[in-house]
Amino acid sequence: MSGAFLAGLVAGYGVAIPVGAIAILILGLSARTGFRVGAAAALGVAAADGLYAAVAALGGAAVAGWLAPFGGPLRWVAAGVLLALAGHGAWRALRPAVPARAAVGRGGLDTPVRAFTAILALTLLNPATVVYFAALILGRGEVGGSGPRAALLFVLGAFLASASWQLVIAGGGTLIGRALTGARGRRVTALLSSAIIAALAVATLLSG
Known part of the structure; x- marks a missing residue:
């Protein structure tokens, strides 16, 4: 197996x-x-990680340096989006129950397309990801070789690693959802998730 692909796997799991x-x-x-x-x-998430891995493999330190001045504003935007998602999740958990038919077509992240685009955009707001990949590119030297083929294998490895881990998380959430079949259990899960997301959004702001 290619050294560049293995390096990408390690980088993908690391992030x-x-x-x-x-x-x-x-x-x-x-x-x-x-x-x-x-x-x-x-x-x-995996698509964003793969894109940032590609940008880092092609741009390296130049990309990281260009993003550095925007780190603060992007951190605020990301925290704001997270807080909005946390608030929306809590509101949906606390509102009166509606029939299943009435719930179909409502807003939020309740469809695959909305979930993919929203999480892709939110992940792209994190400049630390591209800085992370850029640092790995600069630090790994000739591991796995150089050139377009090595860069492609590195990006593929990072994407597959990120996708596999995030799918494990999604699968774990599905198992939790099946275990908590009642409305109260799902409400508690949603509120707990919103509270943790809000706390992490505040931590994102304080980390600057």
């Missing part, structure tokens, strides 16, 4: 495994809506 707001969001989505929506959100 994906730490549990943060996105992981909690995917877990809560899967618990409330099922695996299809959670998997779409998971692939949104």
Whole structure:
């Protein structure tokens, strides 16, 4: 197996495994809506990680340096989006129950397309991801070789690693959702998820 592909796998798992707001969001989505929506959100994260891995492999330090001045504003935007998602999730959990037919077509992240695009956009707001990949590119030197083929294999490895881990999280959320079949259990799960996301959003602001 190519050294560049293995390096990409390691990099992908390195950025994906730490549990943060996105992981909690995917877990809560899967618990409330099922695996299809959670998997779409998971692939949104993987797509963003793969894109940032590609940008880092092609741009390296130049990209990281260009993003550095925007780190503060992007952090505020990301925290604001997370707080909005946390508030929306709590509101949906606390509102009176509606018949299943009436719930179909409502807003939020309850469809695969909405979940994918929203989580993709939210993940792209994190400049630390591209800085992380850029640092790995600069630090790995000639590991796995160089050139377009090595860069492609690195990106593929990062994408597959991120996708596999995020899908595991989505699957875990689905199992939780099946275990908590009652309305009260799902409400508690949604509120807990929203509270954790809100706390992580505040931590994102304080980390600056």
